[in-house]
Amino acid sequence: MSDSDRPGGTTSPLTLLAVDIDGTLLTWGGELFASAERAVRRALADPRVELVLATGRSVHSTVQVSRRIGIEKGLAVCANGSATIRLDPSLPDGWEITELVTFDPAPAIAAIRRRLPQARLAAEDLGGGFRVTAPFPPGELDGAVRLVGFDEMAAEPVTRLVLRDTELTLEELRELVEEIKLRDVTYSVGWTGWVDLNPPGVSKASALEAIRRQLGVEPGRTVAIGDGGNDIEMLRWAGRGVAMGGARWDVVAAADEQTGLIHEDGLARVIDSLL
Numbered sequence: 004m005s006d007s008d009r010p011g012g013t014t015s016p017l018t019l020l021a022v023d024i025d026g027t028l029l030t031w032g033g034e035l036f037a038s039a040e041r042a043v044r045r046a047l048a049d050p051r052v053e054l055v056l057a058t059g060r061s062v063h064s065t066v067q068v069s070r071r072i073g074i075e076k077g078l079a080v081c082a083n084g085s086a087t088i089r090l091d092p093s094l095p096d097g098w099e100i101t102e103l104v105t106f107d108p109a110p111a112i113a114a115i116r117r118r119l120p121q122a123r124l125a126a127e128d129l130g131g132g133f134r135v136t137a138p139f140p141p142g143e144l145d146g147a148v149r150l151v152g153f154d155e156m157a158a159e160p161v162t163r164l165v166l167r168d169t170e171l172t173l174e175e176l177r178e179l180v181e182e183i184k185l186r187d188v189t190y191s192v193g194w195t196g197w198v199d200l201n202p203p204g205v206s207k208a209s210a211l212e213a214i215r216r217q218l219g220v221e222p223g224r225t226v227a228i229g230d231g232g233n234d235i236e237m238l239r240w241a242g243r244g245v246a247m248g249g250a251r252w253d254v255v256a257a258a259d260e261q262t263g264l265i266h267e268d269g270l271a272r273v274i275d276s277l278l
Contacts, residue, residue: 017053018277019220020046021080021211021237022270023229024058024068027247030265035072042271043072049278053218057207059083059163059199059233061127064145066090066098082127083201083233084210085162100129102213105160106202112157115166119179125165126156139167166198199233207233208240228262228273230254245273 022028028043029035046054057080058065065081069090078101079088087102108126115122123137125144132146136153168176173196180198207229215225227234227241230250238244238257246255248264255261263269 016051016224017218017220018051018224018226019211019215019218020052020054020274020277021057021207021225021227021229021241022054023207023227023231023234023237023247024056024060024065026230026250027228027265027270028056028072029068036265036268038268038271039265040072042268042274043074045278046274047074047077052277053077053220055079055211055214057084057211057227057229057234057237059231061133061145062086062088062098062100062130063132066130067145070097078214080207080210080214082163083199084205084207085201086129087210087214096130102210103129103162104202104205105162108161108164108200109157111164111200112153116153118182119166119168121168121170123167124153124156125167126161127163129162133165140169143167162201164200166200168196171196206236208236211237211240226273226277228270 025031028039043054046052055078056065056069060068060081062081065079065088069079074090075092077090079090081088085104086100088098089101090098112124115124123135123139125133125135125139127133132148133144134149134151134156136151136156171179176196176198215222223242225241226243226245227237228245228247229237230247231254232251235254235257238246238254244258246258246261248262248267248269250261262273
């Protein structure tokens, strides 16, 4: 980066492109369509575009996806904004954490246990996997999974707390979270029976704004693409927010436009419009 591109200098001509992973880059089953892969590689090769993955996935999982699609260098937002990592093959592990925000999960865990004692909880072990209070359905968590008690789960700060209840519908879970009135956390309700709890004020948007300022990108030269509830703040933040085809109504409402489904080359269309 030249001096004229640094904060305090001339504004960078870069476009910051934030791409969600599940439901946007990959299908929810983990499939990567060739059109999406080709489009991402074109963006990575274009010096006018800074592509940043922005996901609710763990650091471990984000690193694996980055390597799968050929991202060797750059920044990625993980755990819905609680962790930002820098990818670089010269680093010992190929990545390092550049920003980390945590919170005390004990009050939230106590509130959840009082109202929803059967719920499963998970917290990320940075770079490795998850600690869980009960087994999650197969394939939902990446990396090593370690079973712990509620007291151990509540004993140390976390970047994200996952609440999982397979018996509740999306609306029932949303109502429950409102009823519990969890304090000092930011939360997003995902697909059926899944809630992410993050530190107060933390979201994909907050982490991306820090990256935008770091790179000196104009606010109007920001583009974000996503499909889930945890993408709403990001889509509102972007100069151009794009909801994927099939996204929920509230996600579409937060965006400036909507593209096609993954198998309709939805992501590729947006990236091609930038290049």
